[in-house]
Amino acid sequence: AQSVAQPEDQVNVAEGNPLTVKCTYSVSGNPYLFWYVQYPNRGLQFLLKYITGDNLVKGSYGFEAEFNKSQTSFHLKKPSALVSDSALYFCAVRDIKGGYQKVTFGTGTKLQVIP
Amino acid sequence: GAVVSQHPSRVICKSGTSVKIECRSLDFQATTMFWYRQFPKQSLMLMATSNEGSKATYEQGVEKDKFLINHASLTLSTLTVTSAHPEDSSFYICSARDSGWGSGELFFGEGSRLTVL
Numbered sequence: 001a002q003s004v005a006q007p008e009d010q011v012n013v014a015e016g017n018p019l020t021v022k023c024t025y026s027v028s029g030n031p032y033l034f035w036y037v038q039y040p041n042r043g044l045q046f047l048l049k050y051i052t053g054d055n056l057v058k059g060s061y062g063f064e065a066e067f068n069k070s071q072t073s074f075h076l077k078k079p080s081a082l083v084s085d086s087a088l089y090f091c092a093v094r095d096i097k098g099g100y101q102k103v104t105f106g107t108g109t110k111l112q113v114i115p
Numbered sequence: 116g117a118v119v120s121q122h123p124s125r126v127i128c129k130s131g132t133s134v135k136i137e138c139r140s141l142d143f144q145a146t147t148m149f150w151y152r153q154f155p156k157q158s159l160m161l162m163a164t165s166n167e168g169s170k171a172t173y174e175q176g177v178e179k180d181k182f183l184i185n186h187a188s189l190t191l192s193t194l195t196v197t198s199a200h201p202e203d204s205s206f207y208i209c210s211a212r213d214s215g216w217g218s219g220e221l222f223f224g225e226g227s228r229l230t231v232l
Contacts, residue, residue, distance in 0.1 A: 034220055034221075036223075041206070041226065041228065042225055042226060043119075043121065043208050043210075043223035043224050043225040043226045044159075044208070044210075044221075044223040045223070046220050046221070046222065046223075049220050090158065090159070092221075102161065102164070103149075103221055105158050105159045106158060107157070107158045108157075108158050
């Protein structure tokens with residue numbers, strides 16, 4: 001079975017400071033990894049994904065994430081946080097072994113950027 | 116990215132009535148769509164996988180007679196909450212993946228907030 005862990009319910013960061021939202025995963029095969037952002041009462045928006053290749057993935061709105069196979073992590077990062085980045089962030093994984101289609105989401109991390 | 120439209124965004128109904136939520140892929144075809152339920156301050160719970168032209172696959176613990184899913188075309192899936200009760204009040208979100216499979220990310224609708232009085 002595949003799983004995703006987001007150990008922090010909430011992350012607070014001052015505007016202009018770098019931010020990190022943590023994610024670790026567990027799959028039996030090779031993972032597809034995703035980050036999504038959700039604003040209040042809205043659906044999820046896709047930020048970035050790791051499929052294969054370069055471990056550092058760049059996505060929308062200046063976000064990036066680093067795939068670390070040995071640590072089974074896929075932390076989301078941004079060099080300089082904006083107040084508008086305040087939202088709920090979800091890490092997700094899909095196991096590509098055997099054509100398994102389901103995507104498993106983490107519990108979400110609320111990011112609060114303080115002006 | 117691809118666009119998924121979900122309607123209605125908000126619905127309030129009386130207990131015992133049925134509510135239909137539509138999910139449309141606007142610029143791509145989706146043989147598979149997914150329906151999620153999200154409780155306040157919680158993650159998304161996959162309810163069912165909607166397959167075009169065939170029966171939906173429900174997750175364990177989800178009542179298929181309660182949550183009727185129809186995926187009649189490659190661009191439309193509907194979720195009908197039958198005989199709704201206050202405990203069915205929630206935020207329902209659909210998602211879809213381009214039938215071409217491609218890189219595999221899901222595209223989400225804007226969600227539908229159901230309030231059952």
